[in-house]
Amino acid sequence: MYGDATAGPVLLNPGPAGTSxxxxxxxxxxxxxxxxxxxxxxxxxxxxxxxxxxxxxxxxxxxxxxxxxxxxxxxxxxxxxxxxxxxxxxxxxxxxxxxxxxxxxxxxxxxxxxxxxxxxxxxxxxxxxxxxxxxxxxxxxxxxxxxxxxxxxxxxxxxxxxxxxxxxxxxxxxxxxxxxxxxxxxxxxxxxxxxxxxxxxxxxxxxxxxxxxxxxxxxxxxxxxxxxxxxxxxxxxxxxxxxxxxxxxxxxxxxxxxxxxxxxxxxxxRGGRRARVALYRERAVLVRSGFARLGLEILVDPPHRANSVSTLRLPANVTYRRLHDELAQRGYLIYAGQGGLAAGHFRICTFGEIPWERLEALEFALDAALLAARD
Ligand SMILES: Cc1ncc(COP(=O)(O)O)c(C=O)c1O
CATH class of the missing domain: 3.40.640.10 (Type I PLP-dependent aspartate aminotransferase-like (Major domain))
Structure with missing residues (x-):
């Protein structure tokens, strides 16, 4: 998978997205x-x-x-x-x-x-x-x-x-x-x-x-x-x-x-629109299989889900701020839910340049961050 290795945090917000x-x-x-x-x-x-x-x-x-x-x-x-x-x-x-x-x-x-x-x-x-x-x-x-x-x-x-x-x-x-x-x-x-x-x-x-x-x-x-x-x-x-x-x-x-x-x-x-769509589809499969193993629920029903944005329910006893900070320490920047979703949800987005191996390692980081963020 392509993606320039970046030393900085991986941006998992909906934009600005990482660039090559x-x-x-x-x-x-x-x-x-x-x-x-x-x-x-x-x-x-x-x-x-x-x-x-x-x-x-x-x-x-x-x-x-x-x-x-x-x-x-x-x-x-x-x-x-x-x-x-x-x-x-x-x-x-x-x-x-x-x-x-x-x-x-x-x-x-x-x-x-x-x-x-x-x-x-x-x-x-x-x-x-x-x-x-x-x-x-x-x-x-x-x-x-x-x-x-x-x-x-x-x-x-x-x-x-x-x-x-x-x-x-x-x-x-x-x-x-x-x-x-x-x-x-x-x-x-x-x-x-x-x-x-x-x-x-x-x-x-x-x-x-x-x-x-x-x-x-x-x-x-x-x-x-x-x-x-x-x-x-x-x-x-x-x-x-x-x-x-x-x-x-x-x-x-x-x-x-x-x-x-x-x-x-x-x-x-890199192959134009079809290849870009395929990349985003593969990213969605990768990160969502990790979410499932970690017991994280996606808000939107499968037929209507975008490839690029997942809104996830915050587990009990975990606040967005704690989870954000724990993940930031591990090299990933996540994003809050909007409006009424802010209290109980967060977003993980896969726009822009993201090295594949950093996405593969997300599940491990998320697991550790969820554990550390629990009250
Ligand atoms: C669907 C959609 N429309 C409009 C906008 C507004 O774009 P901007 O924040 O770049 O002004 C965004 C930004 O995330 C968006 O996701």
Whole structure:
């Protein structure tokens, strides 16, 4: 298994994810003015390579965004809804809730669809396409539907292919937050009929954080041109127009673009999307067999589990802080549960560069840390 041996702790948080030496060294390519031809070449290469790496057809165009994944979410939501029209937000976790908050912050009328009841139930139940059908019938002014593919809150995969079929039947635009699934989860997102996809350079693509992107199909590109300008900096139409000319409207994170360039080259050299997905699948099998031997329960039911994130129940008499610190001493950084899950759960994520032998050794470290963390 690949992975540069790193002396530091293994990051088992959902991002920033670990990167290879080659990607880190890309930062040293040097200083470059973004108004020079070299930057235009880099920009053009990244814009072409992103859809290609993810197996999308040539009809898809990228918009690079200097900013974390939330910047891409905001650009997608604000660019997807025409004046006087509405948005349907499918929500079963923190990132669905964030999409709704973004819409409301921009004065876009948004309807929310998701499971009802206590938070634990809402966050562990996938979106049912039948709910989407009913909501679209009830709200004919809906212009776009937005859904999180992999809810990183819990490690739950939503059935975006089936949801996409409903959305297409209703002739609405389909926007998907695939920030924690591009490159690493089973479904080929190119088969889903997505009009605007949000992704990030980090997580499954193994670039550095701070750069995100949209992948837009023909209907998404048309819609971006039709939507009113909402906000100034984070406007998809401005960025798209500039990038089509080989230019960016504002100072970009040049060195993070270098890093993505190397990350995409590594991605292709190692066998592309299918190989990356297989790696994440193998990682999931490895770490989860260890969790089972240690008696650690995974929150999300098997059919809906992502390869990359496991939310685990904290055993009795173990607090997250103690477990975190004990594991950190053993070279692994884990992550807390979100919202109401913070008290009783923690997350182990396998994004980015992780040497295989460090993942093999995780079970032993976890066993020792659980023992030491018990009251
Ligand atoms: C599914 C999903 N959407 C959006 C985001 C937001 O990305 P960022 O924290 O990079 O702004 C994340 C981050 O983890 C995510 O997992």
């Amino acid at each position: 030496e080659r990607v880190k060294n890309a930062l040293l390519r040097g200083d470059l003015c973004h108004r020079e031809t070299e930057f235009t070449e880099l920009l053009n290469r990244l814009r072409l390579e992103l859809p290609r790496a993810l197996d999308f057809p040539r009809t898809y165009e990228s918009v690079l965004v200097t900013g974390s994944g939330t910047a891409a979410m905001e650009m997608a939501v604000t660019g997807a809804v025409r004046s006087g029209r509405e948005l349907l937000v499918l929500s079963n976790g923190v990132y669905g809730e964030r999409l709704l908050a973004i819409a409301r912050a921009h004065g876009i009328t948004a309807h929310e669809v998701g499971p009802e009841g206590p938070q634990l139930h809402r966050w562990t139940t996938p979106i049912d396409p039948a709910w989407v059908e009913r909501a679209l019938e009830a709200h004919p002014r809906v212009d776009a539907v937005v859904c999180v593919h992999h809810e990183t809150t819990t490690g739950l995969i939503n059935p975006v292919r089936e949801i996409g079929e409903v959305v297409a039947r209703h002739r609405a635009l389909f926007v998907v937050d695939a920030i924690s699934s591009t490159g690493n989860e089973e479904l080929n997102l190119a088969d889903v009929g997505i009009d605007i996809l949000c992704g990030t350079a980090n997580k499954g693509l193994h670039g550095l954080p701070g750069l995100s992107f949209l992948l837009c199909g023909p209907a998404g590109l048309d819609r971006i041109a039709e939507a009113p300008a909402r906000g100034f900096y984070n406007n998809a139409a401005t960025h798209l127009a500039g990038q089509r000319r080989g230019d960016v409207p504002f100072t970009p994170a040049v060195q993070i673009c270098y890093a993505l360039d190397e990350a995409l080259a590594e991605f292709a050299e």
